Amino acid sequence: MANNNLEILRMDNISKSFPGVQALEDVNFSLRMGEIHALVGENGAGKSTLIKVMTGVERFDHGKMFYEGDEIRIKSPQHAQTIGISTVYQEVNLCTNLSVAENLLLGREPRRLGLIDWRVMNQRAKDIMLELDVDIDVSTPLSTFSTAIQQITAIARALEISSVRVLILDEPTSSLDAHESHLIFNVMRKLRDAGVGIIFITHFLSQIYEVSDRITVLRNGSLIGTYDTASLSRFNLIEKMIGRSLAEYDDMEKTKVVPGEQKVVVKAREFGKEGVLEPLDLELNSSEVVGIAGLLGSGRTALAELLFGIDEPDSGTIMVEEKTIEKHSPYTSLINGLALCPEDRKSTGILGELTIRENIILAMQARLGWFNYMSKSKQYEIADKYIELLQISTPSVDQLVKNLSGGNQQKVILARWLATNPKLLILDEPTRGIDVGTKAEIQKLVISLADEGLSCVFISSELEEVIRTSNRIVVMRDLEKVAELPGDIEERKIMEAIAGSE
Amino acid sequence: MLKLKKFLFKNGPLLATIAIFIVVYWIGGRLYPAMRNPQVFFNLFINNSSLLIISIGMTLVVLMGGIDLSVGGMIALSSIASAALLQMGINPILVMLMILIMGVFFGLIMGTIIHYLKVEAFVVTLMGMFFTRGMAYVINSSSITIKNDLYRFLALTKIPIPFIQNAFIYIPTLVGIILLVVIFLVTNFSFFGRTVYAIGNNEQSALLMGMPIARTKILVYAISGFCSALAGIVFSISLLSGFGGYAQSMEMDAIASVVIGGTALTGGVGNVFGTLFGVLINGLIVSILQFNGTLTSWWTRIGVGVLTLIFIGIQSLFYVKKRKA
Numbered sequence: 088m089a090n091n092n093l094e095i096l097r098m099d100n101i102s103k104s105f106p107g108v109q110a111l112e113d114v115n116f117s118l119r120m121g122e123i124h125a126l127v128g129e130n131g132a133g134k135s136t137l138i139k140v141m142t143g144v145e146r147f148d149h150g151k152m153f154y155e156g157d158e159i160r161i162k163s164p165q166h167a168q169t170i171g172i173s174t175v176y177q178e179v180n181l182c183t184n185l186s187v188a189e190n191l192l193l194g195r196e197p198r199r200l201g202l203i204d205w206r207v208m209n210q211r212a213k214d215i216m217l218e219l220d221v222d223i224d225v226s227t228p229l230s231t232f233s234t235a236i237q238q239i240t241a242i243a244r245a246l247e248i249s250s251v252r253v254l255i256l257d258e259p260t261s262s263l264d265a266h267e268s269h270l271i272f273n274v275m276r277k278l279r280d281a282g283v284g285i286i287f288i289t290h291f292l293s294q295i296y297e298v299s300d301r302i303t304v305l306r307n308g309s310l311i312g313t314y315d316t317a318s319l320s321r322f323n324l325i326e327k328m329i330g331r332s333l334a335e336y337d338d339m340e341k342t343k344v345v346p347g348e349q350k351v352v353v354k355a356r357e358f359g360k361e362g363v364l365e366p367l368d369l370e371l372n373s374s375e376v377v378g379i380a381g382l383l384g385s386g387r388t389a390l391a392e393l394l395f396g397i398d399e400p401d402s403g404t405i406m407v408e409e410k411t412i413e414k415h416s417p418y419t420s421l422i423n424g425l426a427l428c429p430e431d432r433k434s435t436g437i438l439g440e441l442t443i444r445e446n447i448i449l450a451m452q453a454r455l456g457w458f459n460y461m462s463k464s465k466q467y468e469i470a471d472k473y474i475e476l477l478q479i480s481t482p483s484v485d486q487l488v489k490n491l492s493g494g495n496q497q498k499v500i501l502a503r504w505l506a507t508n509p510k511l512l513i514l515d516e517p518t519r520g521i522d523v524g525t526k527a528e529i530q531k532l533v534i535s536l537a538d539e540g541l542s543c544v545f546i547s548s549e550l551e552e553v554i555r556t557s558n559r560i561v562v563m564r565d566l567e568k569v570a571e572l573p574g575d576i577e578e579r580k581i582m583e584a585i586a587g588s589e
Numbered sequence: 590m591l592k593l594k595k596f597l598f599k600n601g602p603l604l605a606t607i608a609i610f611i612v613v614y615w616i617g618g619r620l621y622p623a624m625r626n627p628q629v630f631f632n633l634f635i636n637n638s639s640l641l642i643i644s645i646g647m648t649l650v651v652l653m654g655g656i657d658l659s660v661g662g663m664i665a666l667s668s669i670a671s672a673a674l675l676q677m678g679i680n681p682i683l684v685m686l687m688i689l690i691m692g693v694f695f696g697l698i699m700g701t702i703i704h705y706l707k708v709e710a711f712v713v714t715l716m717g718m719f720f721t722r723g724m725a726y727v728i729n730s731s732s733i734t735i736k737n738d739l740y741r742f743l744a745l746t747k748i749p750i751p752f753i754q755n756a757f758i759y760i761p762t763l764v765g766i767i768l769l770v771v772i773f774l775v776t777n778f779s780f781f782g783r784t785v786y787a788i789g790n791n792e793q794s795a796l797l798m799g800m801p802i803a804r805t806k807i808l809v810y811a812i813s814g815f816c817s818a819l820a821g822i823v824f825s826i827s828l829l830s831g832f833g834g835y836a837q838s839m840e841m842d843a844i845a846s847v848v849i850g851g852t853a854l855t856g857g858v859g860n861v862f863g864t865l866f867g868v869l870i871n872g873l874i875v876s877i878l879q880f881n882g883t884l885t886s887w888w889t890r891i892g893v894g895v896l897t898l899i900f901i902g903i904q905s906l907f908y909v910k911k912r913k914a
Binding site for chain 1: 595599774777778779780783784786787789790791793794795797798799800857858
């Protein structure tokens with residue numbers, strides 16, 4: 088490892104923008120030979136965009152990229168692959184009905200008399216897998232193996248195709264348990280020792296500390312910095328990922344709900360689902376905002392989805408106003424007055440091809456049943472009411488929702504659920520991807536809704552925002568509720584809870 | 590032991606098909622002693638040689654996740670076209686070549702449309718079915734008898750089966766069996782064959798793995814076109830005539846045979862040997878009904894229908910089990 092510090096890949100001042108979003112701004116990144124380099128950041132931080140421009144899926148707007156010392160422009164993923172930059176995604180892109188050997192070697196299969204020589208092929212595949220310390224029967228279909236083995240097969244194939252210098256692993260461990268993750272880590276260490284530069288994307292902090300040598304942190308499309316893993320504490324890492332960064336909120340007035348008379352709206356006991364959320368107790372009261380803090384993948388979204396019934400819980404009970412709910416589903420949520428504004432509004436919330444009015448009355452109509460038709464005039468009345476209430480800026484109620492800005496789309500979803508007159512409103516990252524001014528507006532809106540008696544759950548990756556709006560803060564780590572803190576707490580205390588013991 | 594278990598798991602549907610074939614045959618033999626004559630077994634091959642040939646082509650198409658509805662029509666078109674060409678006095682070898690080239694060409698066109706224009710295979714081959722059937726009647730709306738010497742020789746020469754007295758097959762019967770061996774080698778021992786399985790499993794993944802998707806897809810439809818033209822020649826030889834009404838809805842029998850043989854309609858799973866037994870089971874039900882003599886031949890349809898349903902049931906059970914495992 089004499090040339091341990093040799094740089095294989097360097098990116099200088101990379102910028103990339105998509106319509107309406109600055110995905111990357113002046114980002115510098117460098118990868119050395121024989122290192123595992125963790126790339127971390129919350130949703131929308133720019134990790135995937137950086138990978139995309141690095142592998143030729145997208146072109147960057149400004150900046151320079153150097154590969155093995157020479158300036159280079161990657162034209163396509165195929166181009167990246169031929170020069171030695173390979174990517175293995177979370178979703179395994181292999182054929183599961185074929186054997187491991189075929190997945191490894193098809194295209195360069197050994198032949199005898201023009202026919203595939205299965206004996207040689209299986210032997211060669213076996214050797215390849217043994218090199219990565221994996222001893223399996225390579226002649227059985229890939230589908231019979233765990234996701235970890237499938238991931239390793241994908242990595243082995245990437246190595247087989249070309250002499251890989253840079254290996255990008257995009258959340259390879261996100262659906263694996265601890266044992267399976269270790270299989271992947273072994274392979275990663277082996278490759279690192281062989282001089283391959285590995286970029287490792289994950290949102291599991293413990294894994295970052297377990298395998299990585301250096302860490303690059305991105306946030307909102309900008310580089311926060313690159314650090315040696317050994318010299319960066321967990322707490323500092325979290326601070327860099329989600330802590331206060333800009334003074335953007337400072338000029339916002341601090342207002343919070345003054346809890347008056349409260350009653351319990353939702354009471355969950357031992358509520359959870361295996362592999363998704365560890366059982367937890369939670370109480371949500373009227374007239375308050377409960378913030379959920381934690382890193383991406385810590386279980387914040389899982390909690391929201393379980394509360395709303397998208398995922399069916401397999402342990403514990405959930406009660407809405409003293410009434411236990413059996414067979415929890417989005418429908419029972421609707422009936423019982425729970426509402427969810429999902430995290431990814433583009434794919435799971437908004438129906439872009441419908442008008443504002445249609446989007447707003449959707450959930451209400453579902454609650455009424457499809458046969459109880461609501462008159463047009465009533466629909467317009469409701470839509471107009473919320474457009475005014477939430478200050479949705481649009482030329483008309485009949486505007487298609489896809490033509491609105493992100494913030495206004497978010498308000499339409501909000502209006503949809505408010506129209507059902509819910510008792511509990513769960514907001515999963517309601518301010519992501521919208522400008523600062525609108526962010527403040529939405530925060531104020533949430534607070535005023537709670538003021539009127541609604542129970543709100545506010546989930547955000549921005550700690551500052553959670554503290555600003557919440558009366559109580561639930562902290563999540565590794566799919567577990569680790570703390571419940573009062574709302575007027577210092578940011579530092581929350582980050583300590585997120586970091587856990589070191 | 591472990592190897593045996595693995596073998597059973599891997600070939601479960603195929604073994605089930607073979608077992609059913611044996612059981613049904615045994616029941617037939619118990620009910621009708623005449624069925625115990627070995628020639629009855631060889632008659633299954635003789636009577637179903639065309640079905641076997643198109644089913645082999647169909648197996649490739651279905652393995653890839655596609656479907657080819659044009660095969661029955663292609664048989665009719667090939668039979669009437671050969672009869673008409675022979676009537677014009679063209680050399681029979683040349684006639685056969687022309688028919689086979691037509692079949693390949695037709696398959697190529699359908700495959701190209703399916704792949705490059707991204708039209709559903711169901712729709713494209715349905716149009717192919719209408720076209721071939723219609724074209725057959727355009728050539729001649731009534732049946733044409735074939736009087737060619739080579740065709741007569743091929744149709745009437747018996748090949749005795751060694752070691753079994755009075756048992757025989759005809760020359761065209763061999764075509765399906767040879768084709769079976771060839772396609773078996775192709776599916777199990779060639780890059781092309783494995784690519785077919787890969788596409789059937791996940792076309793996107795196969796593409797990302799660098800496999801030649803376009804070439805493989807189009808070639809598979811060409812092979813199916815070739816098989817159905819070949820089946821048409823065999824058909825016209827065994828009946829010594831051509832007619833636009835031949836092989837009505839035989840594409841459905843072929844699909845049923847493929848499915849009974851253990852190939853999943855969703856693609857990616859199955860093999861051509863299973864298809865052989867699918868065809869034989871189909872033929873077996875027909876001959877049992879013939880031995881019975883009192884039931885109408887429509888019971889064949891019902892029998893095949895029920896069997897196909899059972900097999901699709903078995904497949905999804907296997908699939909569910911595998912997914913859970």
